[in-house]
């Protein structure tokens with residue numbers, strides 16, 4: 001399914017020397033990572049290796065967890081998001097996140113999408129109508145949702161709800177989409193739809209996806225990073241990492257010898 005990537009040269013995100021502690025427990029060790037604009041990066045590795053923790057450092061979602069300490073730098077478009085003057089609300093608009101379980105708000109499909117734009121000051125119905133349609137189109141949900149826009153989002157299937165959550169992010173025009181196991185609660189057909197969607201979105205957005213499904217990483221990502229015990233063991237072009245891993249630990253994991 002993977003399509004040829006436009007040559008991605010601009011660096012969108014750079015992680016430099018990041019250590020992260022939950023209280024006294026260190027969860028990430030000296031992470032260094034460069035993510036090119038317009039690409040899909042997959043994070044893989046066994047449970048508890050720090051994939052979600054690293055993903056959350058990229059839009060400061062860990063700030064919400066008490067006792068977290070982070071050192072090092074995360075640069076988005078060259079700016080250190082842990083620098084003193086970062087507007088975290090704006091950061092999370094630019095670097096949006098989709099979670100494992102779809103979490104639509106208990107309101108209509110339309111209002112779910114319009115929620116973010118309204119918060120950011122867009123009030124005119126005409127403008128909101130355009131954003132709602134565009135976002136649902138981009139998330140490949142328009143055809144299924146257009147006749148029920150004012151019905152509750154909770155009436156959608158799980159797969160539709162996940163695409164709605166993606167549409168809700170797209171409505172505020174982010175630059176980066178962080179996806180934390182976005183298909184793990186979905187059936188195979190919905191999973192395929194979300195995977196196809198990532199291919200359509202990737203030239204416009206930079207996508208980072210945490211997945212336990214190595215076939216999924218191989219199908220959809222341009223580069224893959226393998227983590228173990230809080231360390232990034234290897235990061236490389238996906239095809240190369242799966243066919244010719246550079247590190248024995250990566251090889252053991254992808255061949256199912258542990259994890």
Ligand SMILES: Nc1ncnc2c1ncn2[C@@H]1O[C@H](COP(=O)(O)OP(=O)(O)OP(=O)(O)O)[C@@H](O)[C@H]1O
Pocket residue numbers: 022027045046047048049050051052053054065
């Ligand atoms: N809120 C938290 N408070 C304390 N420790 C945490 C918290 N979240 C994660 N950890 C710890 O940090 C380490 C990394 O967890 P993390 O959830 O990032 O791993 P993961 O690779 O995403 O795992 P999984 O694949 O199971 O989701 C684990 O040891 C975990 O117990």
